[in-house]
Amino acid sequence: MNWQNAIITRIETQSLRVKSFFFRLPEPFLFRPGQHVLLRLTAPDGYRAQRSYSIASAPNAGEELELAIERFDDGEVSPFMHDIAQVDDEIEIGGPVGGHFNWTPEDGGPVLFIGGGSGVAPFMSMLRHRAAIVSRVPVVLVFSARLREDLLFFDELSKLAASGDGFSLMVALTREAGAHPFRAGRIDAEFIAGIVGAMRMRVRQVMICGSHPFVEAAAEGTITAGIDPAIIKTERYGATGLQAEVRDLPA
Structure with a gap:
């Protein structure tokens, strides 16, 4: 798995429970439409939580990667992304992942x-x-x-x-x-x-x-x-x- 620290460049509200997060990757990667990435958060005590999110942007969309993240109150990653994450924050992203649910x-x-x-x-x-x-x-x-x-x-x-x-x-x-x-x-x-x-x-x-x-x-x-x-x-x-x-x- 290739992990890198991506920068949040902007955040757009899609609905009451969904926000689009746009990330700039230090090393942009190729992916097939339908693939997803892993977001990993690390707490000060070393505890890690990660979740998979489908990529919403097209493979040819440039340097930004868009993820539409729905907030789940019992989740470990989505509440942090909705309530705490801000533009210019660094978030670990791994991937791309998934070779089955793809279409071009x-x-x-x-x-x-x-x-x-x-x-x-x-x-x-x-x-x-x-x-x-x-x-x-x-x-x-x-x-x-x-x-x-x-x-x-x-x-x-x-x-x-x-x-x-x-x-x-x-x-x-x-x-x-x-x-x-x-x-x-x-x-x-x-x-x-x-x-x-x-x-x-x-x-x-x-x-x-x-x-x-x-x-x-x-x-x-x-x-x-x-x-x-x-x-x-x-x-x-x-x-x-x-x-x-x-x-x-x-x-």
Whole structure:
């Protein structure tokens, strides 16, 4: 593992519980969209805590690395990042890590991304890379959040969807009480089946990222909608960071 002391260059609030942290690396590294890094904190007594976070920036985004970090009250790293970390602080970063939950336009399509909450972060890296290389590979992102204010990167995603380059955005809000133009309620097999049918071509790959319960429900709905489990990849997160083992769902 290659560890280096990265400098926080800026912090942007995405929602009440999510902030984007931008880091300048002394030794910028190459990575594939969908990979993650480890953040490691060391206490004065030598105790260390580390968590994995998906990279939200594209591989060609320059020297800054963006991580969208959700605060978990019972976490060891995210409360520090939200409450204490400031611009110009040094944070140990290791990586990149992860060779399974990756996608680039060269891998082909159509592809279906399903993201819940801050699980949209790896898809931002993929979509930003896709836009940077002016790809027209068909991609649909289903983005589920609790409230409208939890729709991370929504303005950027909306602009990408309006570009007419083959990217479509579908939004579901599970707890929004007010009127809105999005799907109300959780995503299910019927909703996913309708999206897959509208894609008109056989889906080549499905990628799902979010909390453990979200991934379980989305994967079950996707399989019920008729998608071959062999083309589904998942990644889960929580207070302990990204799931250590990311693998295809069993048939």
